[in-house]
Each structure stands twice: as structure tokens, then as C-alpha cells.
Amino acid sequence: MTRVHDMGGRFGDGPINPEVEDAPVFAEDWHARALAVTLASGFLGQWNIDVSRHARERLSPKDYARFSYYEKWISGLADLLVERGVLSLDDLRSGGEDGPHPLAERMLKADAVSAALAKGGPADRPSNVAVQFSVGQQVVTTRPAGNRIVDGGHTRLPNYASGARGRILRLHGTHVLPDSNAHGLGEAPEPIYAVVFPASELWTSPEHPDDEVVLDLWQSYLEPA
Known part of the structure; x- marks a missing residue:
């Protein structure tokens, strides 16, 4: 079950209105x-x-x-x-x-x-977790999207990408795992990848089917396709 904040790609919430170029940094x-x-x-x-x-x-x-x-x-x-x-x-x-x-x-x-x-606050850390995927490899995100460590816990895998098939674009190195770090369970760093998804893989009727979406995803969010 997703929480109310997980709104990415959801239909029916109205258009996104970008701010005008000369808008103030803070509205109030x-x-x-x-x-x-x-x-x-x-x-x-x-x-x-x-x-x-x-x-x-x-x-x-x-x-x-x-x-x-x-x-x-x-x-x-x-x-x-x-x-x-x-x-x-x-x-x-x-x-x-x-x-x-x-x-x-x-x-x-x-x-x-x-x-x-x-x-800033860099989140890259050394890790003993072996890199599992290579550039160009086909992967599938875990389904359902959710924290596998803490029931109802924090995760950075958006619901709209759950169960989607994509391709590894690049490896970013190893970084703190939010699913663990948000709950005081340690940083548990693991590999994080840029994964590219066709728009048609994420939405039933994409406005531009040939568009692609790139998401940065931790290794534990992914499985071999």
C-alpha cells in the first residue's frame, strides 16, 4: 500500500504549472x-x-x-x-x-x-555489497514498491515504476540506502544505478510513447529481467 505522498505519474491531479522565470525564490x-x-x-x-x-x-x-x-x-x-x-x-x-x-x-x-x-551532505559510501548489474543489462523493479526492511517504511522507489522493465544506463557507485537509514538501522550502503525506462513501460497512454524516464535506483530495488 502506498502513502499519499507517492504522487508521481498519478492521473487526475491536474496540470503541472512551472514557475515563471523571474518568480521570487520564496512566494512568502x-x-x-x-x-x-x-x-x-x-x-x-x-x-x-x-x-x-x-x-x-x-x-x-x-x-x-x-x-x-x-x-x-x-x-x-x-x-x-x-x-x-x-x-x-x-x-x-x-x-x-x-x-x-x-x-x-x-x-x-x-x-x-x-x-x-x-x-552539502554527500551520501556516497564504501560498501562490501557486490555490484550485481552491468551497463546495458535489462532489469525489473521490485513489485510492490515498498520498504523490505520496515513495514510501511521509507523507500525511494516510486509506485509508478514498480514492476517496470528498464535498462541500466550507468552505475553511480555505492550510496546510503534510505530504506535503512530513515529508521535508524544504519546506512547500509549499496550500489545505485541510473535506470532508463520507456514511457510506455510506465504509463498506459503516454503522451509521447518514445520518451524515456531515467530513475536513480538502489540495487535492492532491482531484479534481473
Whole structure:
């Protein structure tokens, strides 16, 4: 069973309207603040990027459907702050106490933001998992699309690509497996591949049947065709 966030390729949700070229980076001032507080909280070291993604995915379907993009971010963050004991519900309601927080020494200071963002968070890691597929090989994605480690857990295999036949385009090396990392089970790095799929393999009536879609997929999402 997929969750409400897995909307890629779904029919009936209306057209995608690209932003105009000269549109502001943030439509409203609070969007920038939501992004800033989410990034700053991540630097406290209490979770990783996969945990934070899963927190947004775990919002109730009713809330997920009605929230805007940054409302999802700030709501997922609020859940994480409470779940990890960084703040309490009372803190969120009242603004917290005036004294220093136990994690205050880890805070990301303003003069370090640019360097921290430029550095990013690379997810490539050495791995003992053997490379199973070669460039040009035909593969099939696992079906159904879901976390094989944690029931209902985080995964990066979209539902629309589940059970689809594709071709290995290239090997990206070995990277942290989100299905494990999102649940505190270790990084479990494994090979990740760029896999190319014909549009006709993914959708019943593609607008352009000769189009191709390239997805970056972990080895455990794939089987030999």
C-alpha cells in the first residue's frame, strides 16, 4: 500500500504549472524561515535527511493533501523535534524556556551557513555489497514498491515504476540506502544505478510513447529481467 505522498505519474491531479522565470525564490517570507529553521534543526545532529523525509511522508493523509509545500516541511519538523526530545509540545506552544538549550552548542551560526550549504551532505559510501548489474543489462523493479526492511517504511522507489522493465544506463557507485537509514538501522550502503525506462513501460497512454524516464535506483530495488 502506498502513502499519499507517492504522487508521481498519478492521473487526475491536474496540470503541472512551472514557475515563471523571474518568480521570487520564496512566494512568502515565512517560506524562507521554514526552510531556514528546518536546515538549522538538522544541524543539531538528531536525525539524518532520510529521517526528515520520512517525517514529512508520515503526516496524516488529510493534512498532507491540504498543506502547501513548506507547511509540510514545518509540520514534519515539529513532529521530529518532539519525537526526538529536542522540544516538547509545551515548548512549541509557548516558545520554550529562556535558558540555553542542551543542544545550543551545536547550532549552526549565521556566518557558517554558506559554507555548510556549499559542502552539502554527500551520501556516497564504501560498501562490501557486490555490484550485481552491468551497463546495458535489462532489469525489473521490485513489485510492490515498498520498504523490505520496515513495514510501511521509507523507500525511494516510486509506485509508478514498480514492476517496470528498464535498462541500466550507468552505475553511480555505492550510496546510503534510505530504506535503512530513515529508521535508524544504519546506512547500509549499496550500489545505485541510473535506470532508463520507456514511457510506455510506465504509463498506459503516454503522451509521447518514445520518451524515456531515467530513475536513480538502489540495487535492492532491482531484479534481473
